Amino acid sequence: MFKVLNITQVTNMVGLSRTTIWRREREGDFPKRIYLGGRRVGWDAEEVTDWLQSRPKGIIGKSRSA
Numbered sequence: 001m002f003k004v005l006n007i008t009q010v011t012n013m014v015g016l017s018r019t020t021i022w023r024r025e026r027e028g029d030f031p032k033r034i035y036l037g038g039r040r041v042g043w044d045a046e047e048v049t050d051w052l053q054s055r056p057k058g059i060i061g062k063s064r065s066a
Contacts, residue, residue: 004034004042014052 007018014021024030031047 003045004036005045005048006042010043010048013048 005013007021010021011018016024021030025032031043031051033041033043036042
């Protein structure tokens with residue numbers, strides 16, 4: 001089933017601000033929004049999940065100078 005996420009759901013899911021999402025979307029580094037009509041937009045939940053899973057996983061606690 002096709003599920004559409006609103007901007008609040010997307011920001012909570014990926015941990016990025018609205019501005020960062022917009023910037024990355026413009027640069028081609030984030031799934032494109034879907035125009036739902038009027039001023040409403042959303043994102044395909046599966047595309048956002050796939051994007052999130054494709055991101056590099058960091059290591060917590062390691063310093064950059066090590």
